[in-house]
Amino acid sequence: MELNVDILIVGSGVAGLYCALNLDKKLNVLLISKGELSENNTYLAQGGIATARNVEDIPFYIEDTLKAGQYENDRKAVECLAEESIDNINKLVELQVPFDSNGDELSYTKEGAHCNNRIVHVKDKTGQYLWESLMNHVKKLDNVKLMEYTCLVDLIVKGNTCYGGILRKGDEQINLYAKSVVLATGGIGGIFRDSTNQRILTGDSLAFAFKYHIEVMNLEYIQFHPTGLYDNNYYGKRFLISEAVRGEGGKLLNQKGERFVDELLPRDVVTKAIREEISKSNIPYVFLDISFLPREFIIGRFPMIYEKCAQIGIDITKDPMLVIPSQHYHMGGIKVDIDSKTSMKQLYAVGETSCTGIHGKNRLASNSLLEGLVFSKRCAQSINQNYKDIELVTIPITVDKIDIRYFQHENKQLLKKEIQRRSPDLHDELFDNR
Ligand SMILES: Cc1cc2nc3c(=O)[nH]c(=O)nc-3n(C[C@H](O)[C@H](O)[C@H](O)COP(=O)(O)OP(=O)(O)OC[C@H]3O[C@@H](n4cnc5c(N)ncnc54)[C@H](O)[C@@H]3O)c2cc1C
Structure with missing residues (x-):
C-alpha cells in the first residue's frame, strides 16, 4: 500500500505533539505511535518542566545547565533553550495545562543543581497532564491524522535525502511518502534490563541513523536513576x-x-x-x-x-x-542543529531521540520536557518556512514484509553494540539480552 502526506511525525510524546501543533495548518500531517498513543515517557514524567523565571534568571539558568553538563554542552543550543523557555511555558498555560499556581502566579519549585526555584509542575503527574492537554488540542486539528499501533520500520532514502518511511500496522505494510519526516521516537530504555522508560522505546531512530550514516552524538551519555x-x-x-x-x-x-x-x-x-x-x-x-x-x-x-x-x-x-x-534518560542521540535538522536532507529529529547538545554529559533535572517543547517548535518553524520549495517524490520501491519482532531484536542488538563500543563499563548484564 502507498500513501502520500506532506509531513510524517513519528512519535506521540511531547516532541511529536508540540511539533504537530506548531505546523502550518495547510500541511497534511500524519502522526504515528508504535503502541497506544499515550504509551510514551512524556506521560510518565513526574517532577515538572524547567524554565527561566524571568529575563534576569536566563543567565543563571544557562550556567546551571552548563555546569550540570560538565561544560560539554552546546552553548548556542543552551541559550536557545533558556531564552525561549518563558514563551513556551506561556503557550502551555494558553493550552490549558493546569499547572499548580499560587493565585495568578505559577508555583515554581526547586530541583537538584538549580540555583533558583524554576520548575513548573502539576502535582506529581506533570507529564500526564501535559500530554493530555497537548493531545486534546492535536485531536481538534483537521490537518493532522493520528495512527496508533503503527511502527516505522525503515526510512525511504535516496542519496542523502529522506523521502518518507515504511510503516507496519498489523499485517499491513505502507510505503509512506512525505516532504519531510520528523523523528520523535523518544528514549532507549527498552534495550536495558531495568529502566524507568516504557519498554517499547528501543531507540529505533538510532538504528536508522546507523543504517544510513546519519550523524549521531554522545551515544554513551546515559543517565541511570x-x-x-x-x-x-x-x-x-x-x-x-x-x-x-x-x-x-x-x-x-x-x-x-x-x-x-x-x-x-x-x-x-x-x-x-x-x-x-x-x-x-x-x-x-x-x-x-x-x-x-x-x-x-x-x-x-x-x-x-x-x-x-x-x-x-x-x-x-x-x-x-x-x-x-x-536506566532513565539518554543525553545522546541523532545530532541536530538548533532547528532540529539532522545531517540528512528533509529529516528532522526532536525530543529525547535527538541530541541538540543542551545536556552535555549530564542532564539538569527537568530540562528534557522543555527541550522537547523548544526544539520541536523550532523544527515546525523550519518546516513551515521550507515546505513550499520541496517537491513530494514517490520513488518506486518494493520491500519485502518486515517482521517487527526481528526488526526490534536487531535494533536492540545493534544499539547495545554501539553503546558498549563507546562505553565498555556498561556491562552485558545491564541490557535486556533476551
Ligand atoms: C519516569 C520518568 C520520569 C520523568 N520525569 C521527568 C520530569 O519530571 N521532567 C522532565 O523534563 N523530564 C522527565 N523525564 C524525561 C522525559 O519524560 C522524556 O525525556 C520526554 O518525555 C521524551 O519525550 P519525547 O517526545 O522525545 O518521547 P516520548 O514521550 O517517549 O515519545 C516517544 C514516542 O515515539 C514512538 N515511537 C518510538 N519508536 C517508534 C517507531 N519505530 N515507530 C513509531 N513510533 C515510535 C512511541 O510510540 C512514542 O509515542 C522523565 C522520564 C521518565 C521515564
Whole structure:
C-alpha cells in the first residue's frame, strides 16, 4: 500500500505533539505511535518542566545547565533553550495545562543543581497532564491524522535525502511518502534490563541513523536513576522512586539492614554504591526505608509512590521499598542543529531521540520536557518556512514484509553494540539480552 502526506511525525510524546501543533495548518500531517498513543515517557514524567523565571534568571539558568553538563554542552543550543523557555511555558498555560499556581502566579519549585526555584509542575503527574492537554488540542486539528499501533520500520532514502518511511500496522505494510519526516521516537530504555522508560522505546531512530550514516552524538551519555522500584519481574519497566524520598530522609539499607552510602550524593555515586551492594548479596535489590516518618506525612507527600507500592503489596508506612538502579534518560542521540535538522536532507529529529547538545554529559533535572517543547517548535518553524520549495517524490520501491519482532531484536542488538563500543563499563548484564 502507498500513501502520500506532506509531513510524517513519528512519535506521540511531547516532541511529536508540540511539533504537530506548531505546523502550518495547510500541511497534511500524519502522526504515528508504535503502541497506544499515550504509551510514551512524556506521560510518565513526574517532577515538572524547567524554565527561566524571568529575563534576569536566563543567565543563571544557562550556567546551571552548563555546569550540570560538565561544560560539554552546546552553548548556542543552551541559550536557545533558556531564552525561549518563558514563551513556551506561556503557550502551555494558553493550552490549558493546569499547572499548580499560587493565585495568578505559577508555583515554581526547586530541583537538584538549580540555583533558583524554576520548575513548573502539576502535582506529581506533570507529564500526564501535559500530554493530555497537548493531545486534546492535536485531536481538534483537521490537518493532522493520528495512527496508533503503527511502527516505522525503515526510512525511504535516496542519496542523502529522506523521502518518507515504511510503516507496519498489523499485517499491513505502507510505503509512506512525505516532504519531510520528523523523528520523535523518544528514549532507549527498552534495550536495558531495568529502566524507568516504557519498554517499547528501543531507540529505533538510532538504528536508522546507523543504517544510513546519519550523524549521531554522545551515544554513551546515559543517565541511570539509583532507585527504580523492584517488583519481582526480572526484566522490566521500573516505577521511578523520586529523589525526593531520599531528600525527606529515606535511608538506603543492604540485606543486613545496614546503611552503606550517603543517600544525598549525586545519582551516579549512589547508583555505583547500590550496584556494589547488590553484587555482594544474594538478592537483586536493596531497601529504601521511610517507614519511620509519620504515616500521614508519607501518604500526603508521596501519594503516587504510596499507591504504586500498595499495588504490589508493600505498605511504605510500615515496610521498606525494594529498589534497583535503572536506566532513565539518554543525553545522546541523532545530532541536530538548533532547528532540529539532522545531517540528512528533509529529516528532522526532536525530543529525547535527538541530541541538540543542551545536556552535555549530564542532564539538569527537568530540562528534557522543555527541550522537547523548544526544539520541536523550532523544527515546525523550519518546516513551515521550507515546505513550499520541496517537491513530494514517490520513488518506486518494493520491500519485502518486515517482521517487527526481528526488526526490534536487531535494533536492540545493534544499539547495545554501539553503546558498549563507546562505553565498555556498561556491562552485558545491564541490557535486556533476551
Ligand atoms: C519516569 C520518568 C520520569 C520523568 N520525569 C521527568 C520530569 O519530571 N521532567 C522532565 O523534563 N523530564 C522527565 N523525564 C524525561 C522525559 O519524560 C522524556 O525525556 C520526554 O518525555 C521524551 O519525550 P519525547 O517526545 O522525545 O518521547 P516520548 O514521550 O517517549 O515519545 C516517544 C514516542 O515515539 C514512538 N515511537 C518510538 N519508536 C517508534 C517507531 N519505530 N515507530 C513509531 N513510533 C515510535 C512511541 O510510540 C512514542 O509515542 C522523565 C522520564 C521518565 C521515564
